[in-house]
Amino acid sequence: xxxxRRGRGRLAVMAALLSGVLALSACSGGDGExxxxxxxxxxxxxxxxxxxEDANTSEAVISISPEDTAENVGINSDVQVSVEKGxxxxxxxxxxxxxxxxxxTLSEDETxxxxxxxxxxxxxxxxxxxxxxxxxxxxxxxxxxxxxxxENSFIGxxxxxxxxxxxxGMPISLNFDTSIANQAEIExxxxxxxxxxxxxxxxxxxxxxxxxxxxxxxxxNTQVDVxxxxxxxxxxxGIYGVQDRSFSFEVGRSQVSTVNAETYEMNVVRDGETIKxxxxxxxxxxxxxxxxxxxxxxxxxxxxxxxxxVGFTDDDGEGEYDIPDVPHAMRLSTSGTFIHGNxxxxxxxxxxxxxxxxxxxADAQGANDPSTDGAWFYENSIIGDVVIVVNSDDETxxxxxxxxxxxxxxxxxxxxxxxx
Numbered sequence: 001x002x003x004x005r006r007g008r009g010r011l012a013v014m015a016a017l018l019s020g021v022l023a024l025s026a027c028s029g030g031d032g033e034x035x036x037x038x039x040x041x042x043x044x045x046x047x048x049x050x051x052x053e054d055a056n057t058s059e060a061v062i063s064i065s066p067e068d069t070a071e072n073v074g075i076n077s078d079v080q081v082s083v084e085k086g087x088x089x090x091x092x093x094x095x096x097x098x099x100x101x102x103x104x105t106l107s108e109d110e111t112x113x114x115x116x117x118x119x120x121x122x123x124x125x126x127x128x129x130x131x132x133x134x135x136x137x138x139x140x141x142x143x144x145x146x147x148x149x150x151e152n153s154f155i156g157x158x159x160x161x162x163x164x165x166x167x168x169g170m171p172i173s174l175n176f177d178t179s180i181a182n183q184a185e186i187e188x189x190x191x192x193x194x195x196x197x198x199x200x201x202x203x204x205x206x207x208x209x210x211x212x213x214x215x216x217x218x219x220x221n222t223q224v225d226v227x228x229x230x231x232x233x234x235x236x237x238g239i240y241g242v243q244d245r246s247f248s249f250e251v252g253r254s255q256v257s258t259v260n261a262e263t264y265e266m267n268v269v270r271d272g273e274t275i276k277x278x279x280x281x282x283x284x285x286x287x288x289x290x291x292x293x294x295x296x297x298x299x300x301x302x303x304x305x306x307x308x309x310v311g312f313t314d315d316d317g318e319g320e321y322d323i324p325d326v327p328h329a330m331r332l333s334t335s336g337t338f339i340h341g342n343x344x345x346x347x348x349x350x351x352x353x354x355x356x357x358x359x360x361x362a363d364a365q366g367a368n369d370p371s372t373d374g375a376w377f378y379e380n381s382i383i384g385d386v387v388i389v390v391n392s393d394d395e396t397x398x399x400x401x402x403x404x405x406x407x408x409x410x411x412x413x414x415x416x417x418x419x420x
Contacts, residue, residue, distance in 0.1 A: 060086025
C-alpha cells in the first residue's frame with residue numbers, strides 16, 4: 001500500500017455542558033453588598049470543562065522510531081510505527097523533497113507498521129500517524145528524520161550473482177565502496193551456509209576487499225546461502241553499513257581445465273573424467289602466460305582487445321595489437337589474461353606459443369562456427385570454472401589478481417581472516 005489508511009466508524013463522544021447562573025428574586029437591602037451567591041470570576045476552567053476534556057482524550061499512545069529530527073537513520077529496518085491501547089488508522093510516510101510516498105505494511109492486529117522497501121540514503125522523510133482507542137477517540141503523532149548519507153555509510157558489492165550457477169572455483173568476493181577499519185565486525189556479520197558442510201573462511205586482500213572460500217574447491221552441486229548483516233554495523237569510525245540482505249548460488253558440475261604451456265595443449269576434466277584435449281597457444285617467450293589456478297570471471301561471445309589497455313604499446317604509444325572482434329573470450333585475471341578464440345593464429349595451436357599472455361584456441365572470425373575449439377570451450381564453460389596453467393616461463397599469478405585466491409595455501413588464507 002502507498003500509505004496505510006483505514007476507514008473506521010468512530011463513536012463520537014459528545015459532552016453537552018450546561019452552565020448558567022441562578023438568579024434569585026429577592027429584595028435588596030439597598031446597601032450594595034454581595035450576598036455571597038453570585039459567581040466569582042469567569043476566566044478559569046471549571047471542573048466540568050476538565051471532565052469533558054478528559055472524556056475526549058484518546059488513550060491510544062503512538063510511538064514512532066526514530067525520534068523526531070533524528071539523523072543518520074538506517075535505511076532498512078530503523079523505521080517502525082506502533083500504538084498501545086489502540087489501533088492504527090492511518091500512516092503516511094513521504095520523502096520531504098519529492099513528496100513520494102513510501103509503501104508499508106500494517107500488522108494483522110493493526111498495532112504496528114513498517115516500510116516495505118529500502119529507503120534512500122541522505123534523504124529526509126516525514127511520517128504522520130493517526131490512531132484511535134476502543135472508544136473511537138483519535139490520537140495523532142508525526143516525526144521528521146534524515147537517513148544516513150553516503151559519507152557516513154558503506155556498501156558492499158558481491159560476486160557471484162544471486163541465483164546463479166557457478167563452477168567449483170568461484171569464491172565469494174565482497175568489495176566495499178569505502179575502507180573498512182573494523183574488519184572483524186564486518187567479517188563476523190557475514191553468515192555462509194553450505195549444503196556440503198564445507199568450512200568457509202574469509203581473507204582480506206585489502207581494506208576494501210574480502211573473499212571467502214573453502215579449503216579445496218567447492219563440491220559439485222553444493223548450495224551456498226550468504227547473509228550480509230551489515231545494517232547499522234560500524235565499518236570505520238562514523239561509517240555504518242546499510243545492507244541487510246541475502247543471496248544464494250549453486251555450484252554446478254566440476255570442471256577443471258589444465259593448460260600445459262610446454263606441450264601446447266589443454267585437458268578438460270569434468271567430474272573427474274577427461275572429456276576433451278584441445279591444442280592451444282599460450283604466451284610467447286617475451287610475454288609468457290601466468291602459471292597458477294585461475295577462475296573464469298567473465299564471458300564475452302565477442303570483445304575488443306587492445307594492447308594499450310594492458311601496457312603493450314609501440315614506440316608511438318599505440319597498442320601493439322587492436323582486435324575488435326576476439327571470439328569466445330573468458331577473463332582469467334583483472335590484469336587482462338583471457339582464454340579466448342583465435343582466428344589469426346595460423347598453425348600455432350598445438351605447435352608453439354605466440355600470444356601476449358592469453359591462452360588461445362582455434363576459432364572462426366564472427367564467433368559463428370560451433371565446430372571450432374574456441375566455440376566448444378566457451379559453450380561448455382561457466383563462470384567459476386577453473387583453468388590451471390603449468391610449465392610456463394612466467395611467475396604464478398597473484399591471488400588477488402582476479403578471483404584467484406586458490407594460489408594461496410590454506411594456512412596463509414586463514415591467516416588473512418580478521419577473525420583468526
